[in-house]
Amino acid sequence: MAVVQAILDGLMIGGVYAVISIGLTLVFGVMGIVNFAQAEFLMLGMFVAYYAWAWLGLDPLLAAPLAFAVVFVLGAALQHLLIRRVLKAPEVAQIFLTVGLLIVMENAALLMFGSGFKSVSTPYQTASLQLGPLFVSVPYLAAFLMSVASGLVLWLFMKLSWFGKAMRATAQDPMAAKLLGINSDRMHMLAFALGVGLTAFGGAVILPYLTASPTVGGQFVVLMFTVVVLGGLGSVAGAVVGGFAVGIIQSLSGLAFPIQLQNLVLFVVFIGVLAFRPKGLLGAAR
């Protein structure tokens, strides 16, 4: 029964990992850029939700679309002002830019928000559903459902809307897309804004069970890259599979090993997967 509980916990946390990582993989898939600052947008999302709660009394789950919107706009601006300029530059320049962005954002957050931990208090925070011997934490479940919902909306957007189709076309063949009249510059802006917005959305929905601080990104950045690479860099479906895999591996490892070794187990599996499937679990499918 402990195994079932662990898998359940892992699934729920994996759903959140998936959604915060989709943003990273989307940016890479469409623009071919690895955004090292991605986890900082998660931090921003947490702070938007925190202040929406502190000032407007808005529940973090309701504030999640707001976090998405704010960071979406910021992302579009950053893409237009900074990222756009390095798209054709050597990779080293791209790395410098996004790592620099990470440092600037983290320190700007320290200046603006102070270095303390900010925590919301909501009525469902300490609630849980009991299914026989199993416990389902309500804040985890809420974060999971919100993540799944946002993932579905993104999938529908990519599948059905003209923008989604155009974005996928740009990812597959930028030249052909351009020839068909797709403004690739605008597609990149949309992809980047959507990517960081989605990560911020994920940040807002996990706020009920975590605390926001300017350095919280550091706790997620490695996980996000693990999720994305495990699933296959650039593949949205891969990020979903990777997210669930990471969540479940972490949770199951807690049964057999001390919790300190959680990430050790994760990375051993990670290395194993990459040894046999260097392009990730779904890497070849793309």
Place this chain on the structure above:
Amino acid sequence: MSSSGNDTASGRINRRQALAFAAVGGIAMPFVLRDAVAQGKAVNVGVVMPLSGANAQFGINSRNGVELVADEINAAGGIKALGGARINLVIADSTSTPTTAANVAQRLLTQNDVVAILGAFASSLTIAISEVTERRGVPLLTMSFSDQITGRGFENIFQVVAKASVLGKAQFDGTMALAATAGQKLERIAIMYEDTAYGTSQAAGLREGAKAAGVQIVMDDAYPLGITDVTPLINKLRASGAQAVFPVSYLNDSLQIIRAMRQQKIGIPAIGGAAGYVIPDFEKGLGEFAEGVLSIAPANYDLAPELTERFRKRYGYFMVHEALEHAVCMDVLAQAIETAKSTAPEALRKVLHGTRFEAGWTKTMTGGAVQFDKTGLNTLSVPVMVQWRSKELVTVWPSDVAKAKAVWAS
């Protein structure tokens, strides 16, 4: 180093040399001047605290405590034995990484001529700093708990609180006493702790207490400080059948642990290990769920309200223990300088080792005074047990200092 010194040393210098000396003197001047100011009018005291990163809130609290006392001393006329020298705090951010802490301490010693260093809340940081201060022979006054701090035979370190293992043992003994008063005999307990120096030392004390009392430890788990998901820990706690849990955590982890316990409807008493459990943010983050949570603490503000209320008045929240103990560090240092009539490290060390400090802020400590043994440990400090009661921390154990009776939820 000044040009005039060279002039008198030799009467025979040509114009070119004189010009060169003048130039060197001119460049060196600002530094010489600053040194003169430092020695004549102000005493530089280094304050190294984690002002960013995982432990920032504690660092800020600690800094506030030091600032309060330094400002009080300056307002009352400075260090009288040094002709009213003002205390000049040189505050530096150690971040929450030991290597940075050591670098920052090194910089204070080489560039700011600090006479002593206060800090740095987290044991792992303090230990890193102590390597530097010990090498340079400068006193380091701290309220970090870890046993390693005074356990390495260092001569320049002074720990104003009881050691972590003593705190851990008191955390256990106090709990047993409170449970017994409520008519419960504990047989199975759980321990979970963050895996840096502080959590590890205190867990050792808990284990020792449990062993001595013949109580079974049904769960004993370390976890990383930056933990983002405590569910596996709490699942394990639920399965363990413990009657009380002793979490030793900082803030982020303490909030997660108590919330996850409430989610899983685990109603056993949680007895925190100070740090995250005894600051206003804990109550702010948990609201009503903080009520009744117990914790060990090396000191508590309700034991000397006449002094600690000054802190609340200035900063708007109660004087958390790390602020209080850092205030004591600052005051003890000032008293030592008064007695030594000097800021020379050897003189200070001698006074710090040999004196019983009874004035000012030392009254806020349990024992009402501070006295360091030859390892630098304050032998008079006794931990207390506190409980959250309507947004305040009330001392509930030991009975001779308790302000109220503990509420025990079994």
